[in-house]
Amino acid sequence: MVAAVRREVQAILLVLLGTALLRISLFSDSYLRYVRAALQPYLVATGVVLVLLGVASAVATVRALRTSPGGGFGPGPAESSRPDHPDHQAAPDDHHGHDHHGHSHHGGPRIAWLLTLPVLAIVLVAPPALGSYTAQRSESTTVKPAGTEPTFPPLPAGDPLSMTLASFDVRAVWDTAAPLRGRRVKLVGFATSRKGGGWYLTRLTISCCAADALTSKVEIRGGAATTQVPPPGSWVEVVGVWQPDGQTAQDDTIPALTAAQVTRIPEPRDPYE
Structure with missing residues (x-):
């Protein structure tokens, strides 16, 4: 029994x-x-x-x-x-x-x-999905592509050019041809605070599941970044131009974006890239 x-x-x-x-x-x-x-x-x-x-x-x-x-x-x-x-x-x-x-x-x-x-x-x-709490306690990870001198395909047309945060970070940090120079890009992510002031546009990338999530960050600068500061954890769409000299000794792998427009948006259906 x-x-x-x-x-x-x-x-x-x-x-x-x-x-x-x-x-x-x-x-x-x-x-x-x-x-x-x-x-x-x-x-x-x-x-x-x-x-x-x-x-x-x-x-x-x-x-x-x-x-x-x-x-x-x-x-x-x-x-x-x-x-x-x-x-x-x-x-x-x-x-x-x-x-x-x-x-x-x-x-x-x-x-x-x-x-x-x-x-x-x-x-x-x-x-809930991983979000600002996890990203705030994680370093930005910009993985170098394979090869001594990595090659990248041409960027597609579009103004602004829609990109994932992870792709933007890789091209801004490792693409020596600097095709992003002068291009307006559109990025989507959630806001996290930056130590010392300011804020990051942040997104998490997963390969399989949330356990292997990597954090991608872009420092948002410019007038729109100060006049339209979103609350931490809120989802935003940012349109701006890459700032090539934006890297600092503190954030040597976090590129900077001069924002022209910051818009609050609902959380995407898929929160990960």
Whole structure:
């Protein structure tokens, strides 16, 4: 009977976990807080498999109980009351017929229910995506492209030129041809404060999931940056021109942008680059 209870708990947990995955990946965009959009099909497939495994396990458990002696409910009252029935005979050292190992059997299912806590956290609490709190405590990371003298493709046309923050940082720091010089660019990110005054436009980039997030920052300068200072953590769109001499000894890998326009915007559907 204990084994049946454990199988029932396992089935319920599988269904709950699969349902939680489907809820955040198939019926909402919540999965984008944790992983890249390209992983959605794998999350959906995993959720479906977990639900099917849980349902199959539950059906197998019910069938096993129905086909067991007594229909899974143990011997009938008339049979179990017979003096020679095994269940009627108490253990030699236990005059009350108690199982000395009973407590260990009941501990397993109770502990297994603790596995529902992560599921409830995803469904009920829905932890937010990484944002200004993480970025404020992280250094800006501008990875040098491979090669001794990295080469870059030509920048596309457009005025202003829309770029990701990570791409802007790489081109501003490592592209010796300086194609950004004099080009108006449009960047999207959230505001974080700068030590010593001012603020950064910031964005987090992930390769697989939020655990490998890297921070990209651009120092925002100019009149618009001082007259339209956004609150920390708020999402903004900045249009401006790269300031080639913007790097300082303090921020040698953080480029600067002279902003002409700073506009508050809603948080994007996908908060990561």
